[in-house]
Amino acid sequence: MQGTTAQRWVKRWDRQQEYDIPDREERFRVVIDAVRAAVGTGPANVVDLGCGPGSLSARLAAALPQVHVVGVDADPLLLGLGAANTGPRVRLVQADLGYPSWPERTGLSGPWDAAVSSTALHWLDADTLATLYRTLAERLRPGGVFVNADHMAPGNSTVDHIALAVRAGRTARAGTHRHEGWAQWWQALGEDAELAPLLDGRPPAPIEHTENELTVVEHAELLRASGFAEAAPVWQFGDDHVLVAVR
Template sequence: MQGTTAQRWVRRWDAQQERYVPDREERFRVVIDVVRAAVGTGPASVVDLGCGPGSLSARLAAALPRVDVVGVDADPLLLGLGAANTGPRVRLVQADLGYPTWPDRTGLAGPWDAAVSSTALHWLDPDSLAALYRTLAERLRPGGVFVNADHMAPGMSTVDTIAAAVREARTARAGTGNNEDWAQWWQALGEDTELAPLLDGRPATPIDHTENELTVGQHAELLRAAGFTEAAPVWQFGDDHVLVAVR
């Protein structure tokens, strides 16, 4: 696959993600700001959980020139796009976030300075998410941070409804509501013959995409139960949060 093909599909990926997260680029910048505040200017290792085609991984590496990033995702097609679209300080690993007992050979043994995730962990059921958070607590160094940027409702019924409406209004103002959607992106991808080898490598059983609907407070509780000393949001727009946990 040519790099230009990967770049084209990643650009389309970014655009369809903005249909659901109109402030996605600002949210990425907040994640990067948190990592920078936690690791300083020295060398550091960062793991990107559910990295997809490496959108956040590439931005982290570009913004923090002494940081090495390991992106983790279960989908070989998205990782293939990312491998052709990220630089030398980004390494991509195929692993399932739902079964986070990753062997040392994956390069995920730790200790890590930071872990990040963007619009990925709401797909994990609560038990799998709790197991992942325990793994993060074990592999992050003391003082390391986990940064989760995702849709997480505030956790109060009326406020949740208002928060969702706020995000919808922001989407309308940003003009991203008519962007290609998730299903359209995947359908178009399947019609690109250049991507046939990557498509053939995908699992026969589709990856489950059932939202866990956990609130931001419930995520924070799971993180503290896993061994993090602090967990709280540092950025919010509607029901979209950046949640930071300190090991």
């Protein structure tokens, strides 16, 4: 696969992700600001959970020149696109975060300075997520952070409804509701003959995504119960949050 092909598809991926996340780039910058505040500007090891094609990983490495990022994802196709589109301080590895032994399988023994995630952990059920959070608490160094950017309801039925309306309004103003959607992106990808080697062995339909529907308050409580000293949101727009937990 040509690097230009990977770049084209990752750029198209980034655009379709904005369909539901009109402020995705700003949210990325908030995640990077949080990591920088925690680890400084010196050498640091960061793990990107559910990294997809490495969009956040690449931005972290570009913004923090002494950081090394390991992106973890279960999808070999997305990792293949990312491997052709990220720099030398980003390593992408295949592992299923639903299995507790994923750090050993990927050689990520720790300690880590930070872990991040963007729009990826909503598909883990609460029990699996609790196991993942315990793993993070065990692997992060004291003072290390976990920064999670995702749709998480505020946690009040009336406010939750308003938060969805706020995001819908923002999406309409930004015009991202006219972008290509998730299913359309995957359909188009499957029609690109150059990507056939990456498509081999992958299910013919896109991987189904379900929501665990945990609120931001429930995420924070789960993180504290898993061994983090503190957990709270540092950024919000509607139901879109960046949540930081400190080890």
